[in-house]
Amino acid sequence: MIRSVAYSKAVLAGMAGAVAWEAIARVLIRAGVPFFDLVMTLGTLILPHAPAWEAWLAGMAVHLLVGAIWAVFYAYFFWSVLPLRPALQGLVFAFVPMPLAIFIMHPQFDLMHPLVQSGQMSASGLFGLGGGAHEPISIAVGHLIWGTMLGLLYTRPVGFPSNRPPLLVRQLGNSRPSSDAAPKIAEHRFMFATGIECSYPTLEGGRWRMDQMAACGHYRHWRTDLQLVRDLGLRYLRYGPPLHLIHRGPDQYDWAFLDEVAAEMQRLGIAPIMDLCHFGLPDWLQNFQNPEVPQALADYARAFARRYPWVQFYTPVNEMYVCAKLSALDGLWNEQCRDERAFVTAVRHLAKANVLMMQAIAAERPDAVFVNSESGEFYQPCCPDPAIRRIAAFENERRFLPLDLLYARPVHEDTRAYLLQHGMPSEEYAWFMQQDVRRRAILGVDYYEWNEKLIDNTGHAQALGELFGWYAVARQYYQRYGRPMMHTETNRMDARDGPRWLWRQWHNVQLIRQTGVPVVGFTWYSLTDQVDWDIALREPLGNVNPVGLFDLNRDPRTVGLAYQHLVRLFGADLDGAPSVEVVLEEAAKITNRQARRLHA
Template identity: 90%
Template sequence: MFATGIECSYPTLEAGRWRMDQMAACGHYRHWRTDLRLVRDLGLRYLRYGPPLHLIHRGPGQYDWAFLDEVAAEMQRLDIVPIMDLCHFGLPDWLQNFQNPEVPHALADYARAFTRRYPWVRLYTPVNEMYVCAKLSALEGVWNEQTRDERAFVIAVRHLAKASVLMMQAIASERPDAVFVNSESGEFYQPCCPDPEIRRIAAFENERRFLPLDLLYGRPVHEDMRDYLLQHGMPAEEYAWFMQQDVRRRAILGVDYYEWNEKLIDSNGHAQALGELFGWYAIAGQYYQRYRRPMMHTETNRMDARDGPRWLWRQWHNVELIRQTGVPVVGFTWYSLTDQVDWDIALREPLGNVNPVGLFDLNRDPRPVGLAYQHLVGLFQADLAGVPSLEAALEAASEAVTKEAKRFHA
């Protein structure tokens, strides 16, 4: 599945007084017909698309589908296959933020209503990058609740993971053959030196990055993380509930990768951007070994537009390399279709900085990486022999999960 995406983040800032809506900032609400046509012009069919949750979900049982109805009809006309991204870093105003215990059930209701409205949609990302959303919202004070608190972080993780489980179950109840692409940021923490305390901090962060996915997939967490969850307010019965759920069978694990995903724990115990040290191949391999799901490279880009084509080929070579080891990678994504705005400052304030990361600029003119991606897609589609189908990859991974579960219980 060669894909791109429409950047659709919509977190709130300053206690909800304003919202950073990337679809507005990048012009998608005005140019959505052009954007969909550009997807097909590139030779792509798959599109990560995040409908504006904050504009659609107006209250309990209240939905405004007007904009999305038009977009969905045009997708069908153009034969675009959307991977519908239902919650992307923000919530409707009436739900406030991720500390709200009503969030999981409200989002499950939305997912069920969405599936009934668009029964032809098969691919879903229920909640995008749960770890990043919880971390930036509740631990680093950037978005939404804007706290810097370990307990708030655990609450956000619990609510995001529970929302994702309930959304997957709600969608599957309406469409049993739905496929879920659980996109998460591929993180890694490297200690700067062999100092025991620095190594301990890095080890802790390398376990904490997995927390939302562990809960989502019902994988027992490391004992340090179990203590951490209990210490910061997670009830034992809620943890047990997660361990009793199983939503993995029709799940693809998406691992996103950017140059800032790898971090160095410095001599003061602080995380600093490290740049590309090990790369997507090594880090995605860690996630695969933990969860044994079919994988997809669900996001990447480069802030330096001149270096975009080189970065694209580096990521693609990582995909080829990991596939040669037998890991079932079923998709690749350059994110996003167009340039973005203010992501160089993580959407902290509305400066209007255009980040030249797109396949097209905001005038909808192609960037060099857009032409390179079009070339890559053409090359690959000329040689599809031996590539497993999506269904075959899912079935093989499900068998692997069953064997792993039997081994674990033994």
């Protein structure tokens, strides 16, 4: 397992453990308790004839260094391995260096110590038992003190307190807007893309922020990351500016970081698909239960479009269904609720925010294109039990809820009753049905190996793996909404299987295009490995998931080379595909014909 290690936190925790060990040892020794004086033994080993205070300083320096080294080892190989509280994890880990110290290092002191060799200090004998059992016991107790302190202090290696944003972002300097010039792309046709993982939900009641751009090093390496996009032969990038760091309050924006990034995108000729809200909110908006969220995000979208008028592609709100489900139904992020009413509230606010944001952006840039990325879900009943079938049928309707509201598609009668029962006013439902933001919309369908689920005989959903595949799931979404489509996210947790998964997804895209479904793009997500996505960001463990085209050192993975080859192989052929504008115009004609038939 690859780990993202907070080195400074590990070093400080290890040193703090060493200080705690020495502090307790010093108190016990002065109280007359027989306790092995490790620090003075180390100090006189280095400076045998120095004054006591100099020997103590030398010994303490070695003690701190050793404590820090073992702490880094703990952070890499042991942290979060056991399902124990942090203090107990550290306590258990102390049993790793403890026997080495007792059975190897301590006996070596007699052989190495100049004062023992000269007879000025008595030898402690094998394992320190010559002077009694207190020496090995003292070393064992000291390690337990050190380990407990290490476990208490080394926690949450990724993320940061919500009220203390990353220092790098605050130090970027004076803000300067980018020019109005758009990247020089003659015409937007088929869009091969990747993305920068940018999720930023909060945990622990909003106190801890899981910022993937920070965890994956993008704030430090953003110039390199953008260059890697171009090195792959790509021009399209799903990019989520850090909303929580930009939108400081009502009508308060800090554009410093994004101004720098946007200017570099223009220089490199990258056309971003700007992802304005990705699983989180600024602290001042709290969470998705807040009724002020839709208007606040609409104001942000309007300000964004005014500041960056050259940006044409937007994802106003990413994966509304997943965001609402994990925040308000599964209780993992943000509001961390676990009830149907909270879920419906989150869906209402996310969908309304999406509508208002699309309208606000379109008012500033009428030719804006909206890539509404949503997770392509499917639920399969495990057996013919009517109750299990009803659960699967309900979940297969519920997965569409946010998009139904966004695209003003009347929901199933039972689903509408569910909405009204759990807090949606009928007037609000009517408002959604009166909006029309579809005309410039592309429906993005994300697909991972866990998107297809089995409703088991207890009524719970279990990940099923790739049963039908993106082709079958995406086709259901196309049949429901009739929008041009894009494969907007996919990856594989097993890096060795990444190239195979890439080609399977690509062949799904080719197959659905052959049936006449207008698919305008494909995305491997993300550019680099991600952190803690194997547990859906529910804990800040620091586990690196090898899903990127590049690892976190920015070295290419096999799937990155495979994607580069795929783009070169099919890019020229797809240069003749209809442009995005033509596809949207054709979709608008179909929508108009359908509307005329409905009103005939």
